[in-house]
Amino acid sequence: MTETFYITTPIYYVNGAPHIGHAYTSIAADVLARWMRMEGREVYFLTGTDEHGQKVAQAAAAAGQDPQSFVDGLAAEFRDMSAKMNISNDDFIRTTEERHKQGCAALWKILADKDEIYLGHYEGWYALRDEAFYGEDEVTTRPDGTKISPFGSPVEWVKEPNYLFRMSAWGDRLLAFYEANPEFLGPSSTRSEIISFVKGGMTDLSVSRASLTWGVPVPGDPEQVMYVWLDALANYITALGYPDESAPLWRFWPANVHFVGKDIARFHTVIWPAFLMAAGIPVPKRVYANGWWTVEGEKMSKSVGNVIDPRDLVKEFGLDVVRFFLLREMPFGNDGDFNRRALIGRMNSELANDLGNLAQRSLSLIARNCDAKLPERGPATEDDTEILSQAMALPGIMQPKLLRQIYGDALEDAWKVIRAANAYIDRQAPWVLRKTDTVRMAAVLRVLADALRPIATVLLPFMPGAMGAMLDQLGVPADARDFAALATPLPGGITLPPPQGIFPRYTGDAA
Numbered sequence: 194m195t196e197t198f199y200i201t202t203p204i205y206y207v208n209g210a211p212h213i214g215h216a217y218t219s220i221a222a223d224v225l226a227r228w229m230r231m232e233g234r235e236v237y238f239l240t241g242t243d244e245h246g247q248k249v250a251q252a253a254a255a256a257g258q259d260p261q262s263f264v265d266g267l268a269a270e271f272r273d274m275s276a277k278m279n280i281s282n283d284d285f286i287r288t289t290e291e292r293h294k295q296g297c298a299a300l301w302k303i304l305a306d307k308d309e310i311y312l313g314h315y316e317g318w319y320a321l322r323d324e325a326f327y328g329e330d331e332v333t334t335r336p337d338g339t340k341i342s343p344f345g346s347p348v349e350w351v352k353e354p355n356y357l358f359r360m361s362a363w364g365d366r367l368l369a370f371y372e373a374n375p376e377f378l379g380p381s382s383t384r385s386e387i388i389s390f391v392k393g394g395m396t397d398l399s400v401s402r403a404s405l406t407w408g409v410p411v412p413g414d415p416e417q418v419m420y421v422w423l424d425a426l427a428n429y430i431t432a433l434g435y436p437d438e439s440a441p442l443w444r445f446w447p448a449n450v451h452f453v454g455k456d457i458a459r460f461h462t463v464i465w466p467a468f469l470m471a472a473g474i475p476v477p478k479r480v481y482a483n484g485w486w487t488v489e490g491e492k493m494s495k496s497v498g499n500v501i502d503p504r505d506l507v508k509e510f511g512l513d514v515v516r517f518f519l520l521r522e523m524p525f526g527n528d529g530d531f532n533r534r535a536l537i538g539r540m541n542s543e544l545a546n547d548l549g550n551l552a553q554r555s556l557s558l559i560a561r562n563c564d565a566k567l568p569e570r571g572p573a574t575e576d577d578t579e580i581l582s583q584a585m586a587l588p589g590i591m592q593p594k595l596l597r598q599i600y601g602d603a604l605e606d607a608w609k610v611i612r613a614a615n616a617y618i619d620r621q622a623p624w625v626l627r628k629t630d631t632v633r634m635a636a637v638l639r640v641l642a643d644a645l646r647p648i649a650t651v652l653l654p655f656m657p658g659a660m661g662a663m664l665d666q667l668g669v670p671a672d673a674r675d676f677a678a679l680a681t682p683l684p685g686g687i688t689l690p691p692p693q694g695i696f697p698r699y700t701g702d703a704a
């Protein structure tokens with residue numbers, strides 16, 4: 194039986210347009226989804242939009258629209274963002290869809306039947322921006338007297354009759370779970386933070402709002418809607434057909450990886466596993482929290498006016514450059530700064546010079562000197578064997594890193610080989626061999642084509658467009674673009690299409 198692999202992105206709040214923070218998590222998830230498909234696994238990849246809650250309701254009111262038409266408009270923007278970023282999701286779930294609302298209500302009923310939820314009273318802090326409740330000890334007072342959450346969001350005092358989830362009963366079980374499952378939560382900084390938060394003690398969690406109507410109604414109590422995070426987290430199972438555990442997609446549960454940002458790690462690694470355990474549903478295998486981007490040194494914010502729409506970047510630099518840059522520039526679990534100079538630097542040095550030139554030099558020599566036909570393999574020298582074995586080792590070296598979301602390092606592995614292949618071509622100088630030893634020249638060009646193929650294959654999930662074009666130029670058929678196919682060399686003598694530059698240099702204004 195083919196192994197299943199279920200990957201999710203967060204579902205994005207539709208209170209504003211998509212920005213690079215959203216694109217970032219989606220691209221990282223997409224790379225892993227594509228890689229796993231190339232390993233022959235059966236992948237299910239989910240993304241979508243989080244459309245209920247106070248924050249979205251307020252944004253709709255501010256726009257003077259009824260919430261449903263407001264979210265319809267923005268959900269379309271997020272769908273478009275996914276398409277423009279070439280995200281290969283299998284489904285796009287919206288929490289206002291009937292299938293989701295029904296699944297949510299079913300989850301609620303199970304929790305209520307098991308007495309994990311009870312009608313009580315909530316009194317405490319709430320941060321609208323985080324859609325989160327905070328304990329007294331987590332809230333700090335600014336010099337101007339205003340109070341803020343640990344994430345810097347303003348908090349307000351809320352007092353409501355609410356349904357509460359018996360979170361206080363789950364602390365020890367969660368700690369035992371983290372201990373027994375070291376792979377459940379990464380990176381290690383987030384893991385430590387979450388463990389110390391849970392060790393600090395859990396209080397029961399309010400899971401409904403009485404003062405809000407924009408949400409999934411609480412079954413049996415039309416006066417209340419479900420807390421937006423219970424509603425939102427459930428998307429990962431409602432999309433698979435929950436509560437129908439005989440639904441065809443249910444076999445994908447539990448998820449292999451939930452990709453999340455560091456700000457929402459707590460919801461995914463404390464609240465979500467507690468809900469699932471309480472409902473008797475298996476817990477996801479892994480949650481990984483990525484860091485945050487600032488822009489040119491500043492926090493991205495509408496008021497500063499520095500919010501970057503990833504679609505604008507794509508128009509200027511090209512999609513694959515943007516996908517590559519976001520995963521290459523900063524270690525995935527860390528925070529980092531997005532700036533144009535860094536992007537242009539990597540585009541010109543790593544893509545145009547290192548990789549683009551390697552391919553262009555090799556392929557244009559084949560086009561001009563080998564009658565545009567892929568040369569036969571010749572007798573291999575030590576130098577040939579060395580570069581080929583380095584290139585062929587890439588899938589095995591990179592895969593464990595991708596499974597741990599160490600993207601920057603995995604890309605560095607590929608670049609080591611690209612730099613080694615550039616050194617090889619300079620050493621072998623096929624342009625000199627053209628005049629002295631055409632048989633050896635052909636053998637060298639074949640080595641280069643054979644080294645480029647695994648390089649383009651491991652980079653295909655990162656840059657599907659550009660690497661697809663490179664594999665076209667290398668004569669690799671569409672059905673041979675997976676890792677298993679690398680074991681079968683291409684037949685010598687096939688005609689290669691005319692080579693074309695894949696990565697143009699950026700020559701515009703670097704400002």
Ligand code: MSP
Nearest residue numbers: 203204205206214215243425426453454455485486
């Ligand atoms: N709706 C919730 C998620 C529910 S999942 C069941 C939510 N949505 S969000 O739209 O506010 O954020 C979605 C993701 O974008 C989060 O993972 C968040 O960390 C990420 N980012 C938002 N701004 C970001 C940056 N500036 N940089 C990197 N990622 C950022 O939270």
